[in-house]
Amino acid sequence: MTVESTAARKPRRSSKRTSAAKTPAKTQEGSGPQLVQLLTPEGERVEHPDFEIDLSAEELRGLYRDMVLTRRFDAEATALQRQGELGLWASLLGQEAAQIGSGRALRDDDYVFPTYREHGVAWCRGVDPTNLLGMFRGVNHGGWDPNTNNFHLYTIVIGSQTLHATGYAMGVAKDGADSAVIAYFGDGASSQGDVAEAFTFSAVYNAPVVFFCQNNQWAISEPTEKQTRVPLYQRAQGFGFPGVRVDGNDVLACLAVTRSALERARRGEGPTLVEAFTYRMGAHTTSDDPTKYRADEERAAWEAKDPILRLRTYLEKQELADAAFFTALEEESETLGKRVREAVRAMPDPDRLAIFDHAYADGNPLVDEERAQFAAYQASFAEEGN
Structure with missing residues (x-):
């Protein structure tokens, strides 16, 4: 089975279930808020009284595959940027569980509003990975039709997509549909006014939207403690809807919590804020140097909580995947x-005049004049023999 034919595959339930012994959930991260956790960093299954999940061996292997392939694509994109093939890249390294878990909780008719880092969610929605790279190579303004996969174009403006998601969700509710909307953003974006406005409107209008905050601890070079005096998920209380903090490196917990929040939205019970407590293992983008503002020891501590390693440990311990599967x-x-490497290098340069094509739906005299001036400017180089 090819990558292309399975990228949009959602895990299917089967009659065979895993029967590994589970232990009660325990408080995580010392004296801080308790995380919803179903799989410990050591690869042990634990229970949670409010969030439970029952997955087959096939589904568990599917989640592992999703995370591995997403990380491989991300690493390839980072390498391509270093080789000068991309102008910029925002890596998701370390956040695979948050994205794959939440992405696989979605139904086909749900709608996603991402930032610029949701490569794993895009994978779950069936967006071809090569389509994500056109914008970062500078050959298009997005690279895919949002309505084909119910996955909106990447949003560079920090936090604005939460308002877009809220408005869309309000429309969904007025249409009487039972689908849900999810908006992704980071801990840094949570300080934006757009996010506060989205919280207000979604609460007042009981919009069927899930706000999924990937708290990767760093808003570029600013740590979370310089952005808030309370855990991020508790901010939802002030707006009148529930918030929950989930272990963002636990793909099972992210799946269970997001699925619950989406179902709540579909029932007409309004928004939920999910804070996925995770860590950005790499730089904010390839133009950033995280060694300037954080210690190596901090990253090393989070490497022990690697989302892919913990699920692999569980699969191996429970004999749910063999060597042939991993090979x-x-x-x-x-x-x-x-495939990604070859596709990026083969991307054709865009027509430079195309930038004027969609400024106005019906055209505009001033734009037409500007197009003519730019065309003449380009032609002048050809006349000079350059």
Whole structure:
């Protein structure tokens, strides 16, 4: 089975379920707020009284595959930027569980409003990975039709997509549909006024929207403690809707919590804020140097909580995946990397005059004049023989 044919595959339930012994959930991160956690960093299954999930071995292997291939694509994109093939890249390294878990909780008719880092969610929605790279190479303004996969174009303006999601969700409710909307943003964006306005409108209008905040601890170079005096998920209380903090490195917990929040939205019970407590293992973008503002020891501590490693440990302990599975996945991973590499280098340069085509739906005399001036400017180089 090819990568292309399985990228949009959602885990299917089967009659065979895992029967591993589970232990009660315990408080995480010392004396801080308790995380919703179903899989510990050591790869042990635990229970939670409010969020439970029952997955088959096939579904668990599917989640693992999603995370591995997403990380491989992300690494390839980072390498391409370093080689000068992309202008910029925002890595998701370390956030695979938050994105794959929440992404696989969505139904086909749900709608996603991402930032510029939701490569794993895009994978879950069936967006071809190569389509994500056109904007970062500078050959298009998005690269995919949002309505094909119910996955909006990447949003660079910090926090604005939460308002877009809220407005869309209000429309969904007025249309009488039972689908839900999810908006992704980071801990830094949570300080934006747009996010506060989205919270207000969604609460007042009982919009069927889930706000999924990936708290990766750093808003570029600003740590979370310089942005808020309370845990981010508690901000929802002031707006009149529930918030929950989930272990963002636990793909099972992210799936369970997001699924619950989406179902709540579909029932007409309004918005939910999900704070996925995770860590940005790499730089904010490839133009950033995180060694200037955070210690190596901090990253090392989070490496022990790696989302892919913990699920692999569980699969191996419970004998839910064999060596052949991991070998085949490694080969598929390399095939994906090669395909992405070749596709990026083969992307044609855009028509420079196309920038004027969609400024106005019906055209505009001033734009027409500007187009003519730019065309003459381009032609002048050809006349000079350059």
